[in-house]
Each structure stands twice: as structure tokens, then as C-alpha cells.
Amino acid sequence: MAHGPAKGITRWLYTTNHKDIGSMYLWFSFLMFLLGGVFALVIRAELFEPGLQIVEPEFFNQMTTMHGLVMVFGAVMPAFVGLANWMVPMMIGAPDMALPRMNNWSFWILPFAFAMLASTLFMEGGAPNFGWTFYAPLSTTYAPPSVTFFIFAVHIMGASSIMGAINIIATILNMRAPGMTLMKMPLFVWTWLITAYLLIAVMPVLAGVVTMMLMDIHFGTSFFSAAGGGDPVLFQHVFWFFGHPEVYIMILPAFGVVSAIIPTFARKPLFGYASMVYATASIAFLSFIVWAHHMFTVGMPIAGELFFMYATMLIAVPTGVKVFNWVTTMFKGSMTFETPMLFSVAFVILFTIGGFSGLMLAIAPADFQYHDTYFVVAHFHYVLVPGAIFSITAGVYYWLPKWCGNMYDETMGKMHFWMAFIGLNLTFFPMHFAGLAGMPRRIPDYNMMFADWNMISSVGAFLFGAAQLLFLYNVIATIVSGKKATDRVWEGSHGLEWTVPSPAPYHTFSTPPEVK
Amino acid sequence: MLKQAKSCFAWLLGLSFTSQFALADDVKRWGVNMTQGVTDVSREIYGLHMDIFWWCVAIGVVVFGVMIYTMIAHRKANGAKAANFHESTTLEILWTVVPIIILVIMVIPATKTLIKVYDTSEPDLDVVVTGYQWKWKYEYLNQDVSFFSSLSTPQDEIYNRAPKGPNYLLEVDQELVIPTKQKVRFLITANDVIHAWWVPDLAVKKDAIPGFINESWTYVEEPGIYRGQCAELCGKDHGFMPIVVRAVPQAEFDAWMNKKREAAAAIAEAAKQTLTFDELYAQGEAVYQKHCAACHQADGKGIPPTFPAIAGSPIANGDMRAHIDRVLNGGQGMPPFGEQLTPVESAAVITFQRNAFGNNTGSELQPIDIVNFKQGL
Ligand code: HEM
Numbered sequence: 001m002a003h004g005p006a007k008g009i010t011r012w013l014y015t016t017n018h019k020d021i022g023s024m025y026l027w028f029s030f031l032m033f034l035l036g037g038v039f040a041l042v043i044r045a046e047l048f049e050p051g052l053q054i055v056e057p058e059f060f061n062q063m064t065t066m067h068g069l070v071m072v073f074g075a076v077m078p079a080f081v082g083l084a085n086w087m088v089p090m091m092i093g094a095p096d097m098a099l100p101r102m103n104n105w106s107f108w109i110l111p112f113a114f115a116m117l118a119s120t121l122f123m124e125g126g127a128p129n130f131g132w133t134f135y136a137p138l139s140t141t142y143a144p145p146s147v148t149f150f151i152f153a154v155h156i157m158g159a160s161s162i163m164g165a166i167n168i169i170a171t172i173l174n175m176r177a178p179g180m181t182l183m184k185m186p187l188f189v190w191t192w193l194i195t196a197y198l199l200i201a202v203m204p205v206l207a208g209v210v211t212m213m214l215m216d217i218h219f220g221t222s223f224f225s226a227a228g229g230g231d232p233v234l235f236q237h238v239f240w241f242f243g244h245p246e247v248y249i250m251i252l253p254a255f256g257v258v259s260a261i262i263p264t265f266a267r268k269p270l271f272g273y274a275s276m277v278y279a280t281a282s283i284a285f286l287s288f289i290v291w292a293h294h295m296f297t298v299g300m301p302i303a304g305e306l307f308f309m310y311a312t313m314l315i316a317v318p319t320g321v322k323v324f325n326w327v328t329t330m331f332k333g334s335m336t337f338e339t340p341m342l343f344s345v346a347f348v349i350l351f352t353i354g355g356f357s358g359l360m361l362a363i364a365p366a367d368f369q370y371h372d373t374y375f376v377v378a379h380f381h382y383v384l385v386p387g388a389i390f391s392i393t394a395g396v397y398y399w400l401p402k403w404c405g406n407m408y409d410e411t412m413g414k415m416h417f418w419m420a421f422i423g424l425n426l427t428f429f430p431m432h433f434a435g436l437a438g439m440p441r442r443i444p445d446y447n448m449m450f451a452d453w454n455m456i457s458s459v460g461a462f463l464f465g466a467a468q469l470l471f472l473y474n475v476i477a478t479i480v481s482g483k484k485a486t487d488r489v490w491e492g493s494h495g496l497e498w499t500v501p502s503p504a505p506y507h508t509f510s511t512p513p514e515v516k
Numbered sequence: 517m518l519k520q521a522k523s524c525f526a527w528l529l530g531l532s533f534t535s536q537f538a539l540a541d542d543v544k545r546w547g548v549n550m551t552q553g554v555t556d557v558s559r560e561i562y563g564l565h566m567d568i569f570w571w572c573v574a575i576g577v578v579v580f581g582v583m584i585y586t587m588i589a590h591r592k593a594n595g596a597k598a599a600n601f602h603e604s605t606t607l608e609i610l611w612t613v614v615p616i617i618i619l620v621i622m623v624i625p626a627t628k629t630l631i632k633v634y635d636t637s638e639p640d641l642d643v644v645v646t647g648y649q650w651k652w653k654y655e656y657l658n659q660d661v662s663f664f665s666s667l668s669t670p671q672d673e674i675y676n677r678a679p680k681g682p683n684y685l686l687e688v689d690q691e692l693v694i695p696t697k698q699k700v701r702f703l704i705t706a707n708d709v710i711h712a713w714w715v716p717d718l719a720v721k722k723d724a725i726p727g728f729i730n731e732s733w734t735y736v737e738e739p740g741i742y743r744g745q746c747a748e749l750c751g752k753d754h755g756f757m758p759i760v761v762r763a764v765p766q767a768e769f770d771a772w773m774n775k776k777r778e779a780a781a782a783i784a785e786a787a788k789q790t791l792t793f794d795e796l797y798a799q800g801e802a803v804y805q806k807h808c809a810a811c812h813q814a815d816g817k818g819i820p821p822t823f824p825a826i827a828g829s830p831i832a833n834g835d836m837r838a839h840i841d842r843v844l845n846g847g848q849g850m851p852p853f854g855e856q857l858t859p860v861e862s863a864a865v866i867t868f869q870r871n872a873f874g875n876n877t878g879s880e881l882q883p884i885d886i887v888n889f890k891q892g893l
């Protein structure tokens with residue numbers, strides 16, 4: 001037992017091994033990615049042309065809500081926790097996570113949360129239909145009965161995230177190998193450390209807001225009901241106090257992944273390591289004081305509007321610093337473009353485009369025209385899909401040979417990249433136009449003036465979906481029958497994780513390495 | 517020419533739309549940019565939008581230019597040798613300070629416009645806008661005129677059984693009429709969930725929140741029809757509650773107001789008449805299909821548990837006053853129709869519900885009963 005995995009299903013049920021748990025997180029998140037993707041394709045199929053063809057508005061709203069929830073809480077967040085589980089101990093020279101039993105628990109409650117959430121689709125009254133932002137009173141007085149299950153599921157997801165975050169902080173602060181000072185840590189470790197603090201700060205706020213909903217629905221309180229003396233806008237403030245840091249929770253670890261990959265394939269050290277660390281910390285700090293930029297139209301006093309406009313624009317500065325540092329890292333390197341690098345370069349370009357539209361949205365008066373249109377949908381997909389999803393994909397290609405000991409098929413990897421890249425831009429670029437032309441978001445049907453862009457979006461979405469099946473195939477083929485990989489894997493790779501054999505043995509760094 | 521080139525592109529994608537939307541010729545297609553709108557404010561906002569857009573383009577050209585150059589020039593395949601520099605305080609300061617300067621340049625006009633948008637003082641006319649699931653109510657403050665405005669696109673167009681008109685989903689039964697060259701203030705609120713009142717050409721978008729009143733304003737110079745939509749998810753038919761504003765010269769506006777007041781008087785008069793059961797039933801059926809079928813469904817079966825069935829409903833088969841109360845005053849997700857339906861319509865739809873879908877109370881109701889109920893008699 002001490003030296004290898006147990007046999008059969010108990011290996012996975014009882015495991016406290018960070019690599020096993022990391023793998024489970026990654027597989028689970030991929031499954032959720034496919035599920036959320038199916039929901040997205042239902043949306044895109046209905047929006048392929050004007051008129052109601054495939055689903056009724058009631059079900060359409062359930063699809064947008066479930067898509068958003070599953071992607072955010074089921075696909076992106078667990079994937080990053082999976083990467084952290086695998087890589088953080090190996091990058092800092094630790095034998096495992098600091099709290100291995102809690103690690104097992106924080107993974108294993110997730111499948112229950114999502115099974116419960118998915119089961120609401122079959123309940124009377126249907127699944128949650130109030131958007132992933134679940135604004136009250138649509139999500140309280142006017143919600144379907146399944147909202148109670150939704151609340152419970154969110155509580156479980158939150159508990160899982162908080163436990164994961166505590167574990168990561170404890171690991172990073174206590175288990176670094178001798179000589180691994182904070183300012184020597186790989187950027188992925190740094191970004192995760194900061195993300196973990198964000199998680200601990202805001203997941204309880206999310207838990208609080210859903211609990212207030214629960215009280216309003218079942219115990220006669222009126223936190224969010226004006227008729228009882230409450231305030232529906234309070235809901236939005238509390239939600240976005242969680243919600244804005246949440247979007248950085250989904251992007252900071254992505255910064256870390258890309259900061260590991262670009263230097264490897266540029267064969268040149270990361271430019272401005274220290275400023276990258278400080279920029280990450282400033283983004284994290286600023287993320288707490290910009291939440292109401294999601295609420296420019298709720299009728300805040302002008303002082304509030306101005307404050308949140310200025311603070312939001314300020315975030316562009318450290319974000320810009322990151323982009324400039326990546327570009328300068330590439331500059332005068334000796335670059336090759338294997339699949340992880342392709343995804344990372346696409347990350348830098350497309351995330352920057354998402355940043356541009358973010359900057360536009362920050363201009364409060366202009367936001368009166370953009371808010372709740374497809375322009376916003378385009379914006380957040382440019383930061384989430386080529387941002388979070390591409391970096392996760394890049395990370396998987398980059399570390400897969402270390403995880404399973406086999407090299408993936410480069411041709412298929414490149415094919416996956418180009419299909420995803422083209423599909424993504426076809427899907428989301430036209431949404432900028434549809435939004436500016438006046439198409440609101442979360443609508444199942446629209447006037448013909450938006451028809452052309454929507455049709456292109458829908459075609460792109462199916463292409464993007466197909467690309468993910470290729471990815472799945474490529475990963476399985478690599479694990480089952482890939483060519484043996486070397487320990488170093490990449491010519492330009494640096495860091496402790498590349499000093500262990502490929503595949504990484506079940507226990508690594510049982511005696512800590514010496515970091516110079 | 518450009519239009520043709522673009523449809524060629526679409527065709528290349530393997531889709532021929534031209535035939536499908538042949539009817540929609542008078543629809544502006546392939547829109548790519550924000551409207552400049554028809555007010556001072558909307559043009560200023562458009563200006564801000566274009567300014568920040570061009571700043572983004574400029575930054576993009578520099579960043580992506582360097583990236584593309586380096587990806588071509590510094591490839592290992594082309595024999596590039598990696599340099600080893602990895603720090604420069606000068607550069608870090610430079611690319612912190614330059615963006616800050618750009619932001620300050622942008623923030624000044626944005627602040628000015630925002631102050632203007634927020635100046636709702638001294639209006640010439642006040643309109644109270646109330647969002648309901650899924651229609652708007654407009655009330656001209658202190659003018660004794662108020663009415664509901666809901667989607668007028670027929671179900672057949674939505675379900676592809678009839679060709680779609682050019683204003684598909686952007687047309688209503690009663691438009692909001694405002695005078696040109698007057699400062700009109702909107703007092704925006706909601707009755708049930710949060711909605712948002714948005715008319716792109718006026719650059720007005722404001723959340724309609726139950727229990728709160730938000731303010732916004734516009735000053736339209738040219739007469740015209742301006743269309744918008746609800747912009748905050750508000751439930752099932754969020755996509756089906758458009759806004760149509762018709763701006764007309766003051767004289768025409770006054771005439772229109774007078775007509776509205778006369779119509780209101782006529783309704784009060786009509787409430788005094790007595791109708792036969794068949795008249796009530798027939799008119800009630802029409803009212804039902806227009807106002808109630810969205811939730812209770814055309815066949816009266818509802819969508820339980822959210823929207824209860826009328827067929828076999830304990831209320832529609834039980835105490836008459838409970839039934840009137842539910843329809844006029846709503847409750848628990850059922851919108852109040854007391855102000856929206858005329859007494860004749862209310863009496864008719866209640867009579868209809870009590871005798872249709874297999875309900876068989878045989879009871880009927882006269883408009884005067886509704887008037888009395890409203891007065892607490
Ligand atoms: C296959 C790729 C994807 C497609 C085609 C897609 C499509 C869409 C569409 C069409 C909407 C708009 C729904 C509406 O407002 O009517 C939407 C909403 C959303 N998507 Fe995606 N999406 C994809 C991937 C993702 C990913 C990877 C994430 C998260 C990381 C994500 C997060 C969201 C969120 C948060 C919303 C807002 C949901 C809401 O309105 O409540 N999507 N998506």
C-alpha cells in the first residue's frame with residue numbers, strides 16, 4: 001500500500017494521492033465541459049435562425065442557466081484544481097498535498113453536487129431558469145421549486161472549493177523544498193496561491209447569498225423582496241462581490257500555466273518575473289473593488305458609477321503588464337510551436353481581445369448600450385474560452401507526457417488547435433456585432449437583422465464542439481498507446497517537475513530535493 | 517457590392533440564407549456597430565465607444581504587430597538563437613505609465629457624459645414606465661393617461677407558420693408616444709421581477725426594479741419610431757417584451773393625448789352596459805388568448821407547477837369573488853390585471869374561464885360587477 005496504488009475502484013474512492021486526485025478532477029471537469037457544451041449547442045441550435053424551432057423559451061432559459069453554471073463551477077474551476085493537485089507539489093518539491101484526506105473529500109463531494117444540479121432538469125417545473133447570475137426575485141419568489149436543490153448544490157461546490165483552497169495554501173506555505181523561496185516559485189504556484197486566497201474570501205459570500213435566498217423562499221424573510229422591506233439590488237451587490245473575484249479565480253491560474261509554457265518554447269526565461277507576481281497580486285486586490293461594474297444600469301448614485309468606472313479601468317494596467325511581459329518573453333527567443341505553445345500564443349492574442357472589450361465595457365456611459373447584450377457574451381467568452389479553456393488545454397498537452405509517460409500525437413494536437421481556434425472565433429467574434437447592433441442576451445428568438453451573425457455563430461459552435469471530441473480521442477490514444485516520452489519531455493523545459501521520471505512515479509520527492 | 521460579397525461568404529459556408537429571409541429585405545442586415553441614435557446623449561456615447569475602440573485598435577496593432585514579427589523572425593526553424601534578457605525596470609515602468617495616461621484621456625469625456633446622463637432635472641413631461649411579466653405599462657404622470665404595451669407579433673410568425681414581418685418581435689399593440697423637442701423623464705420601476713427598459717436609439721437603458729424608481733431622460737429632436745427590447749432576464753417571455761417609442765411633434769402629441777382621454781371615458785361608459793352570455797364568452801376567449809395563454813396555455817392546461825391549469829381549477833370553479841380577486845389583483849406569480857383590462861374585458865375573461873376547458877359553473881359576470889368589486893362593494 002505504501003508504495004503503490006491500491007487495486008480496483010477503492011484506489012479512486014479512498015485515494016489520498018495528489019496525482020490520483022488531480023486526475024479525477026481533470027476527468028470530472030472534462031465530463032462537465034462536454035455536458036455544458038451540449039447545453040451550449042442546444043442554445044446555438046435554437047438560435048441558428050429566427051423563430052422558435054427546437055425548444056420552448058422556458059427550456060431555453062434552463063439551458064442558458066445550466067450551461068453557465070456547469071461551465072463555471074463544473075468545468076473551469078475543477079480543471080484548475082486538478083492541475084494544481086498534479087503540479088503544485090511537483091513544482092515545489094513536496095511529496096504530496098498538505099492535507100491529503102481533505103483533498104479526497106473536496107473532490108468526492110463534487111460529483112454529488114453536480115448530479116443533484118443535473119437532476120433538476122427532470123424535476124417538475126424544470127431546472128433553474130434564472131441565469132447563472134440568479135438575480136432575485138426571479139430566483140426567489142418567481143423561481144421553480146428546483147431552486148432549493150440548486151442552492152444545496154452551490155453550497156456543496158463552495159465547500160469543495162474552500163477546502164481545495166485551504167489545502168493549496170497549506171501546501172505552498174509549508175511544504176516547499178529547502179531553498180525554494182517564495183520568489184523562486186514557478187508562476188503557476190504563485191498565481192494559485194493568490195487564487196486560493198480569493199476563493200477563501202469570496203466563496204463564503206456566495207454561500208451567504210444563496211442562504212439568504214433560501215431564507216426568503218422557505219422561512220419568510222425578505223432580504224430581497226421590496227414588498228417585505230428588502231432590496232433586490234442588495235442581491236446583486238452581494239452576488240457580484242463574489243462574482244467579480246470569481247472571474248479572476250478562473251483566469252489567474254491560466255496566467256500561471258501560460259507563464260510556464262511560453263518560456264519553455266521560446267527557450268528563454270520569463271521576462272519580468274517579479275513584476276508578474278506583483279501584477280497578479282494587484283489584480284487580485286483590485287478585483288474586490290470593481291464588482292458594481294456589472295451593475296451600471298441598476299441606478300447607482302453617480303459617485304458610485306464613477307468610482308467603479310475608475311477602479312475597473314485601473315485593472316487594465318496590471319493586466320496589460322502581463323501581456324507585455326509574455327510578448328517580451330517571446331521576443332528574441334528561439335521559438336517552436338508545438339501544441340501547448342500554439343494554445344498559449346492564441347491565449348495571449350485572444351485574451352487580449354477579450355481585455356479590449358472589457359476596457360470598452362468599463363466606460364460606464366458606453367456600457368449603457370453594451371450591457372446585457374451579445375457584446376457582453378462575446379466579451380466574457382473571449383476571456384473564458386481562449387482564456388481559461390485554452391490555458392487548461394495547453395497545460396494538459398504540456399504536462400500529459402509527464403503524467404502518463406507517453407507523448408501525444410503532434411499532428412492531431414495541431415488539428416485540434418486549428419479547429420478550436422477557427423471554431424471559437426467563428427462562434428464568438430460575430431457576437432460582438434450582434435450585440436452592438438442591439439441584440440439582448442438570454443433571448444431564444446430575435447429579429448431578422450441579427451440572423452446572419454447568429455447563423456455563423458451556430459456553425460462555429462458545432463465546429464468548436466467537434467474539436468473537443470478530437471481532443472478526447474487524442475488524450476485517450478496517448479495514454480493507451482502513445483510513444484514513450486523522455487524525462488525532460490521538452491527541450492526548453494525547466495523546473496522540478498521535469499527532474500522526475502516520466503511517467504511521474506506514484507510518490508515523488510519523498511526526500512526533498514535541494515533547490516539552489 | 518459589399519452586401520453581395522458578404523452573402524457569397526455565407527454561401528461558401530454552405531448555407532444559403534437569401535432564400536430563407538427573402539421576405540426580410542427591408543431589414544437592415546449585417547449590422548456591425550452601435551447605433552449613433554437620435555439624441556445628443558446617444559451621439560456622445562457613440563463617440564466614446566468609437567474613441568475607446570480606436571485606442572484598443574492602436575494598442576492591438578502594436579502588441580500583435582510585435583507578436584507576429586517575433587513569431588516570424590525568432591523561430592528556431594529559421595535558426596534563431598535565444599537571447600537571455602529577462603528584466604528591465606525601464607520597460608516595466610513605461611508600460612505601466614503609458615496605459616495610465618491613455619486611461620486618463622478616456623476617463624475625462626466619459627465622466628462628462630455620465631454627468632449629463634444623470635441630470636434628470638427639470639423635465640417637461642414625466643412618464644412612469646413599469647415592467648410586468650412580460651409587457652410594459654406607461655403612465656403619463658398627472659395626465660390621466662396610462663396603458664399597457666405588449667408584443668403584437670402573432671404566434672404563427674414565431675412558430676414559423678407564417679412569414680415574418682420586418683419588425684418581427686419589435687412591434688407592440690400600443691406604442692409609447694412622446695413629444696419631440698421636449699425633455700421627457702422616465703420613472704422606471706417594475707411590478708414583479710427585474711426588467712430593463714432599453715431603447716438603443718435613445719441610449720436609455722435602465723433597470724426596472726420592483727419597489728424602486730429609477731430615473732432616466734431623453735430629448736428627441738426628430739420624429740420617428742424607435743424600437744428596443746427588455747434587457748434583463750425576467751422569465752419565460754423575456755425575449756418577447758419589446759418597446760416601441762414614437763416621437764411626434766408637440767401638436768400631434770397633444771391631439772393623441774386627447775384621443776386617449778376620450779377612449780378612457782368611453783371605457784368607463786361601456787362598463788355600464790349589460791352583455792349576453794354569448795357576447796361575454798366570445799370576447800372573453802379573445803382576451804384569454806391574448807393575455808392569459810402565455811402562462812395558462814391556449815388549451816387551459818397551464819404549465820404546472822409554475823402556471824396552474826384553468827381547466828378544473830378550484831378557483832375558476834369555485835367562489836366568484838376569489839376568482840375576480842385573483843384576476844384583478846394577481847398574487848404568487850400571477851400578474852394583476854385590474855388596471856390592464858377594461859371592466860368589460862375582465863368580466864368577459866372571467867366568464868370565459870368559468871365556462872371553458874370543461875369548467876361548467878354556468879355563472880356569468882357583468883362589467884358593473886367588476887366596477888363594484890374594485891370599489892370594495
Ligand atoms: C462550446 C463553446 C461554448 C459555446 C458555443 C457557448 C455558447 C454560449 C451562448 C450562446 C451563451 C449565451 C446565452 C444567452 O445569453 O442567451 C452562453 C452563455 C454563457 N457561457 Fe458559454 N459557450 C461556450 C463555452 C463556455 C465556457 C467554456 C464557459 C466558461 C468557462 C462559458 C460560460 C458561459 C456563461 C457564464 C454564460 C452566461 C450564462 C447566463 O447567461 O446565465 N461558456 N454561452
Ligand SMILES: [Cu+2]
Binds near residue numbers: 243293294
Ligand atoms: Cu467584473
Ligand SMILES: [Cu+2]
Binds near residue numbers: 749
Ligand atoms: Cu426581460
